[in-house]
Amino acid sequence: MPRLRYVFADVFTDTALEGNQLAVFTDGRDVDDATMQAIALEIGFSETVFVLPPESGGTVRIRIFTPFSELPFAGHPVLGSAFVLGAPLQLDVITLETGRGNIPVRLERDESGRIVFGRMEQPVPSVEPVADTAPVYAALRREGSELPVERYENGPTFILVAIPSEEDLAAMNPDTAAVAALGNTGVLCFAGSGTTWTARMFWSGGEDPATGSAAGPLACHLARHGRIAWGEQITISQGAAVRRPSTLYAVAEGGNGLIDRVEVGGQAITIARGELKL
Incomplete structure (x- = not known):
């Protein structure tokens, strides 16, 4: 045996x-x-x-x-x-x-x-805009994002959506069937400022308590859109909503919209x- x-x-x-x-x-x-x-x-x-x-x-x-x-x-x-x-x-x-x-x-x-x-x-992720955001917003029961909605792929695929406040993020209650209908992708919703951020990642299986493969893309997203400096480490809190609190650290290096290196710890x-x- x-x-x-x-x-x-x-x-x-x-x-x-x-x-x-x-x-x-x-x-x-x-x-x-x-x-x-x-x-x-x-x-x-x-x-x-x-x-x-x-x-x-x-x-x-x-x-x-x-x-x-x-x-x-x-x-x-x-x-x-x-x-x-x-x-x-x-x-x-x-x-x-x-x-x-x-x-x-x-x-x-x-x-x-x-x-x-x-x-x-x-792996350095590829990035592309989400052309039709309506199904994403409908699945999240939201009406917009604080930053452009973009899709990152580094093996898994994630759509990133910026939420106005941590209170709004904590109150989110997505349509799970509609999230699953988005296909083989996770939706990372995040809020915060400076180097301190909170994230929730929704996918066809529910909500993930700690998504290391999405932490790097989040640092890239924030740097690409001027919310942090390239090379600046961010701290990400995740998992509280599913009673599995987690802490992730991420750094994206690059410039002029180009990503050179991504590290997650x-x-x-x-x-x-x-x-x-x-």
């Missing part, structure tokens, strides 16, 4: 039972595609990771599954996997091979050697280890 070892982590938090849940199977070599997908459905977290030997110069290769499909890249699975694997490998930088290329993650440790923070260099904590028997 095969036994697959796993680690459960909460990502973008240092507190158990907060942040975004992640399952990491540390040796996926003997697991076929169909079984990976079935395990992800069994676990039921937004993402489950399977670790494999590297193929293109990275430290390891990872495959990321939602309960229903495989993703080329996602933020909290990359950061969480780096925390899980970085401790036994004793590396300061771990490079994860993903469907969107190799993602380096710099790990910071305290005096005891414990990993306390990670910073991942994300945060913490993670291991909360369980075990074996799955098949």
Whole structure:
């Protein structure tokens, strides 16, 4: 009977039972595609990771599954996997091979050697305007955005919508069926000022507590539209509405509307280890 070892982590938090849940199977070599997908459905977290030997110069290769499909890249699975694997490998930088290329993650440790923070260099997203915003506003039950509504793609796809205030953001109650009808995209709604922002991300599965792959695009969006300076780190609070408070940090480097580099950071904590028997 095969036994697959796993680690459960909460990502973008240092507190158990907060942040975004992640399952990491540390040796996926003997697991076929169909079984990976079935395990992800069994676990039921937004993402489950399977670790494999590297193929293109990275430290390891990872495959990321939602309960229903495989993703080329996602933020909290990359950061969480780096925390899980970085401790036994004793590396300061771990490079994860993903469907969107190799993602380096710099790990910071305290005096005891414990990993306390990670910073991942994300794929630079593509950007395009959303030509027809009416379905987006209808799904959100909103009438407009404080900034241009644009679509960012860095593996997953996100539509960004600026909300006037954090109070308005907290009160949002989107039409979930209409959000799902927008297609294979998330809608990141955000409010704030300066370097402090709050976000809520709605998608066909509901609301995400911490969306690492959208944090980088948010920093890009704010810099491109003059709300922050290029190279300025922002702090993003997310997840309070679903009782999974999370904190993300993001920096976008560039200028003249062009994005050169994107980095997203945060913490993670291991909360369980075990074996799955098949």
